Amino acid sequence: RGGPENLPILTDHLDTFDNPAKEQLRRKPHLVVxxxxxxxxxxxxxxxxxxxxxxxxxxxxxxxFTPMLPSAAVGTLELKSLMESIRHIVRRVNGHYLEASAEKVLFSEKLIKVRVKxxxxxxxxxxxxxxxxxxxxxNTHGVxxxxxxxxxxxxEDAMEIRRKIVTNLETACLPTTSDEERKKLLSFVICGAGPTGVEMAAEIFDLMNEDLTRSFPKILRQEISIHIIQSRSHILNTYDKTISEFAMGRFEHDQIDLLTNSRVREILPDQVIFDQKNSDGTLETKSVPFGLCLWSTGVxxxxxxxxxxxxxxxxxxxxxAIETDAQLRVLGAPLGDVYAIGDCSTVRTELAEHCSDYVRKYIIGSQSPQFVKSRHIITDDDIKHVDLTYFELKQLCNQISQQNPLAAGPLGLVEELIPKYDAEKRGRLTFDQVKLLxxxxxxxxxxxxxxxxxxxxxxxxxxxxxxKLRKSSTTLSINDIVDGDIDNAIARPFKYKHLGSLAYIGNSAVFDLPGYSFVGGLIAVYLWRSIYFAQSVSFRTRVLLFMDWLNRGIFGRDILT
Ligand code: FAD
Ligand code: MG
Ligand code: MG
Ligand code: MG
Ligand code: MG
Incomplete structure (x- = not known):
């Protein structure tokens, strides 16, 4: 036991001693994910x-495999094809798994407080x-x-949606169900028109048109309605404009009810209350009944x-989000102990804050006669008095973007900004002006x-x-490590590469790839996604997915479970 709250401290895992590979790892550094x-x-x-x-x-x-979760929610794919046991994944590195939640990180004690589910x-x-x-x-938006x-x-969410759709369909067929009740049961309301909401709408639409009429009374088709409530004027607004417009056109054609400029106010057990902004700017409170309401308004x-x-x-x-530096280290935690990745994190560039460090580095490396003399004795005062030409500024920016790949875009456009900060039109910027820039x-x-x-x-x-850090700990010399920064000595900062986005909209897909956007068929969606999936998980899931698609192609969706 120990720590500030005197809780038990995990020393050995249950599976350490019955496994020689794991026992050998006991003395290695503990990496917790x-x-x-x-x-x-x-x-x-x-x-x-x-x-x-x-x-x-x-x-x-x-x-x-979240990108295909909307398909699983309506039975196009089997849920288990999208899941992979974490124990299976952990086994590769002879690691351990604990089914629990982290509650708090004690940075100075290097302990994580964990709670059992x-x-x-x-x-x-x-x-x-x-x-x-x-x-x-x-995101609840306080609704x-x-x-x-x-x-x-x-x-579990996908399973619940699937179950609810089936129950509503069956209830709609009962003689005890009134016309009004039936319409409500077959009304699907989707709050939020990001990729998840849009794909859900498209999947429901396809299900109703392609498979439903095979086993359910045809009359149901006429009574089904799909509504999308979106706060902005467009759907898929993180995508390219052509894609957003294509999707809107497609939905209009499919008679999916798009309620744009609308904000959900409250959800009642069987209807959504929302405010819609009219073209003259006035708000009108409306409601739409539902049998199933999906909340997908962001994170x-x-x-x-x-x-x-x-x-x-x-x-x-x-x-x-948790802010990290360009090496993905959590800002404020002891350097090199704690990293944050994915949705929970964001990279802070802090160029202005570290401006004097960058200028110092630039001066040290510079060939400019202005600095060559002073290279080895650069005081803070020297830095405050630098006066950089436009050319030197560009060099400085190039150097900064090497260390901050995420800022490379804006830094590349800095030439247009420089004159704005050169108030006296001297062709140079002082340190304070550089900082503002x-x-x-x-x-x-x-x-x-x-x-x-x-x-x-x-x-x-x-x-x-x-x-790499493990391997380099013996080979790095003290000169390689500046300011105790091992990460920077061995690895480049993280660089994001946008491979494009994609959304599935009723038997066609829209791609938003760097440089161009296009619309393709369903096969393209699956191809694109399965390539991605194959990289991340196992052969088993690939086989399962393939069988799902084959199964769906021949027998239609399986909506019975
Ligand atoms: P997650 O994948 O969400 O993983 C977080 C993990 O942390 C989970 O295992 C969770 O159980 C665990 N966890 C939570 N709290 C704790 C705690 N206290 N202690 C320990 N563990 C904890 N992205 C795309 O790029 N393309 C798409 O087409 C796409 N489609 C999507 C469709 C849907 C329906 C959804 C929901 C998301 C989609 N996304 C898509 C987004 C994508 O899934 C997320 O951006 C991605 O999952 C983020 O990865 P992550 O590792 O940060 O978080
Ligand atoms: Mg996820
Ligand atoms: Mg995930
Ligand atoms: Mg994350
Ligand atoms: Mg994760």
């Missing part, structure tokens, strides 16, 4: 085995390295009555992430998207880096 989603699994797949004694802690004992019992897990990948939760709606985040911060931000509040300034660049850095793509890339990056 919080979460079993995209970020965590991306990391575990890229970690060399036998580098660390790995423990994964997560309340969900499976990895979920059912019993609520608590204990500590010690770590040497910690990776936080706890994801996000659904009342969410308990009457369904969410789509975990496997909010996970409770553990909230706790971390609170505990490190002197350093953490973002209210929505960097502040503007900081504000132009777009935050990373909350997507599987991003979480997966960060996971891969972390896995590779952590293995």
């Amino acid at each position: 919080l979460g079993s989603g995209w970020g965590a699994v991306g990391m575990l797949g890229n970690l060399d085995k036998n580098d660390y004694d790995v423990t994964v802690i997560s309340p969900t004992n499976y990895f979920l 059912g019993s609520g019992q608590e204990f500590y897990v010690p770590y040497d390295k910690l990776v936080i990948a706890v994801g996000s939760t659904a 009342k009555g969410l308990q009457y709606s369904n969410q789509l985040k975990i496997a 909010a911060q996970n409770p553990l992430a909230q706790q971390v931000v609170k505990d490190l509040s002197a350093y953490q300034k973002n209210k929505r 960097m502040k503007e660049v900081d504000s132009k850095v777009t935050s990373l998207p909350a997507t599987a793509q991003r979480a997966n890339q960060q996971g891969k990056y972390m896995g590779k880096k952590l293995s």
Whole structure:
């Protein structure tokens, strides 16, 4: 026992001594991973085995292929084809799994306070390295009555939606059901028109048109309605405009009721109350009855992430995510102990804050005659008195973008901004002016998207880096490590590569790839996704998915469970 609350401290796992491979790892550094989603699994797949004694802690004992969850919710795919046991994934690195939730991180004691799902019992897990990948939760926007709606985040959610659709369909067929009641049972309301909401609407539409009439009375088809409530004027508004418009056109054609400029006010047991903005700007309160209401209006911060931000509040300034540096290290935690990846995290560039460090580095490396003389004795005062030409500024920016790949975009456009800060038109900027310029660049850095793509890339990056850290601990010389920053000595900062987005809209897919957007067929969706999936999980799931598609092609959707 120990720690501030005198709770039991985990020393050995139950499976350590019956497994020679695991017993050997006992003396290796303890790497603890919080979460079993995209970020965590991306990391575990890229970690060399036998580098660390790995423990994964997560309340969900499976990895979920979320992009295809809407398909599972209507029976196009089997849920189990989208799930992979986390124990299976952990086995590769001879690691351990604990089904529990992390409650708090004690940074100075290097302990994680963990709570058991059912019993609520608590204990500590010690770590040497910690990776936080706890994801996000659904955004409630403070709306009342969410308990009457369904969410789509975990496997159980998809199962519940599927069950509800079947129950409503069966009830709609009973002689005791009135016409009005039947219409309500067959009304689907989707709150939020991001990718999840849009795909759910498309899947429900296809189900009703393709498979329903085979086994249910044809009359039901006329009574089904699908409504999407969206606060903005467009759907899929994180996508390219052509895609958003294509999707809207498609839905109009399919007679899906798009309620744009509408804000949900409250959800009652069988209807949604919302305010719709008219073209003259006035608000009108309306309601729409439902048999199934899906709440998919975006993401909010996970409770553990909230706790971390609170505990490190002197350093953490973002209210929505854990902030890390470019090496994905949590700001405010001891350097190199704690990392955060995926939806729960964001990378802060802080160019203005670190401006003097960057200028110092630039001066040291510069060939400019202005600096060559003073290269070895650069005081803070020297830095405050620098006066950089436009050319030198560009060099400085190039150098900064090497260390901050996420700021590379705005830094590349800095040439247009420079004259604005050169108030006296001298062709040069003083240090204070450079700092102001960097502040503007900081504000132009777009935050990373909350997507599987991003979480997966960060996971891969972390896995590779952590293995590299183990191997380099013996080969690095003291000169390689500047300011005790081992991460920077061995690895480049994380760089996000946007591979495009994709949404499925009624038997066709819209792609939003870097540089161009296009519309393709259903096969393209599955291909694109299964390639992605194959990389992340196992052969088993690939086989299952393939059989699902074959099965659906021949026999239609399985809506009976
Ligand atoms: P997650 O994958 O959510 O994993 C978080 C993990 O942490 C979970 O295992 C959870 O159980 C665990 N956890 C939570 N709290 C704790 C705690 N206190 N202690 C320990 N463990 C904890 N993205 C795309 O790029 N393309 C898509 O097409 C796409 N479609 C989507 C469709 C749906 C229906 C949904 C829900 C999401 C979709 N996403 C898509 C988004 C994508 O799933 C997320 O961005 C991604 O899962 C983020 O990965 P993560 O590792 O950060 O979090
Ligand atoms: Mg994760
Ligand atoms: Mg997920
Ligand atoms: Mg996941
Ligand atoms: Mg995460």
